[in-house]
Amino acid sequence: MNSLKNIRSKYRYSTILLRQLVITDFKLRYKGSTLGYVWSLLRPLALFAVLYVVFVHFLRFGQGIQHYEVSLLLGIVLWNYFTEVTSNGLSAIVGRGDLMRKLSFPRYIIIVAGSASALINLAINLIVVSIFMVINGVQLSWSVLLIIPLILELFVFAIGVAFLLGALFVRFRDINYIWEVILQAGFYATPILYPLSMVVAFSTTAAQLIMLNPVAQIVQDVRAAVINPDTPTLLSLYGTWYVYLIPLTIVVMVAVIGAIYFRKRSPGFAEEI
């Protein structure tokens, strides 16, 4: 009876805090800037414009691929989401050191709040993508619904990484530089601005290897489900569903290890920061 009450009150505190932190995060994000929230749309659009001009217009990437521009935008939006959750998660615990030292609250809330506000951002960006899709004349099918489990997979992977990095950063302050480099490399190792078919033409093995990265698998699957069914995916490259076990195992492993490590370290955050 008593423990039930405790669990409920604990859960209550977490939801109150989660909600308020997400609201605050949104209020603070573009505070003071004239365009405000519009920036959360303009930033990926600006990046898209640059990449489009350089890679699609001049370097002629994605020639002959249907709706390649929308695919590029969608890829950027998904990658940005992953970057946002992991980089924010990395600095979240150390950044909130003052709170940690003065209040006792479930520490995971900070990471969850960060990824939740990034998720809202992603939703806004996906609306923009869908407007582009309409303009571009993309034919929709029921396979669009596949986006839900795929985004969920990306969410779990990103939050798992965020837990791991956030907890590690408390001890090892070099992690943020390392993670910056990894993200930079990851951006080019993931078929975002170049079509995977280019890699396939060069070496099928390389393409198969690239696709084992969960983010690459998710990006390509989302593109296939939403924009262009001809997009090469993990399935089309390997020809068997079993291969999905590899990225899925990576996602689950990272999430579990991240959660366990975070849980183990979180009671000491207040002292270590």
Added chain:
Amino acid sequence: MKDIQNAVEVSSVYKNFVLPHERTDSIKSLFISPFKKRMKAETQHALKDISFSVKKGEFFGIVGRNGSGKSTLLKMIAGIYQPSSGTIDVEGRLVPFIELGVGFNPELTGRENVFLNGALMGFSRKEIFDKYDAIVDFAEIKTFMDQKLKNYSSGMQVRLAFSVATILAESDVLIIDEVLAVGDASFQKKCFAYFRQLKKAKKTVIFVSHDMNAVLEYCDRAILIEGGDKIIDGSTAEVAAAYNRMFNDPDAKKSNLAKVKKRWGTEEVTIKSIDEKPTLIKAVDEKLRIGLTIQAKKVFKGKVIAGFKIKDSDNKPLIGTNTHIKKIDIDLIDGAAAHITWDIPVIFNDGFYSIDIVLESENYNSTFDFWTDAIKFEVQRKEQSSYEINPVITTKLEHVTK
């Protein structure tokens, strides 16, 4: 929780901090010397075997010098630090006021900060919304609520933080750190009014301070922490006495501090005898006289201050004075003795009282003889009063006829 009467139970809690001489902040050191023992660590024992319990509705004090470990203990009760061993049980919701305005963000408006700060203390938007007007009224900054916090004066920020804390604090257990009691005089007054209100409302409060006067006034019970050890757990008067002894006698062993010595001091001058003392007072015109003989040691030469303090049955000091205040010099040389008398008006209500007598050096630097409860007496008067003191008040009435 062993006893359901308790709000907080702390049982044999230890806290060690491992202080590395060189921190492994960078991965470089991992790469350079992965197999070498990376650092020499020093373990600091911040708290050793602390046990106590706080009853529901109790105003409980934790007293200690700076660096004694009291703040560490507080942070462990608040759940911010984890004990190295031992357990801490807290029944119900606990709100720590370790610092005012936790999470306040200068870029948010006063209003937004109220909701953020409230959420950090565990209050839902609805709960805060219901009390929002009360918070604003208490802080007296209604017109500023939609301005950014960075445009507030520091005084306004403190007022806002304090009113959020006080208006919302409907928790089962409150932890108040001494930082609350800093600020200007009017703010302190507000703080103390708030403490009295908490005490009246029978809230469970854990109050951490080194201000013995505040502890004596508000706390029902207290513990004294020194060097990570619990020295004493008892009435505020006992704790206050031990705390004062700690400062008067820096060489005193911890174990000696714990003993509630009724009488202590350097004994250069001592109270030789109490010649006259009250035992039972039945009427206002009765004599309440304290008469005592003091004697100095042969080697002693100098001035002595003799004083007394009359306390009620709750150990609360009511009146007192000393020869320094009364501008009477007592010079003693060559083992001389002196006789001092004080005549005190009977202003006391019915009840039991005790008197402390103290002999001190000229500058209050050292205590020669401190006799706790040297005299005990009872008052039984016909004239009752519900006030703390009950002096003779002459009341006159004259009917004016036209």
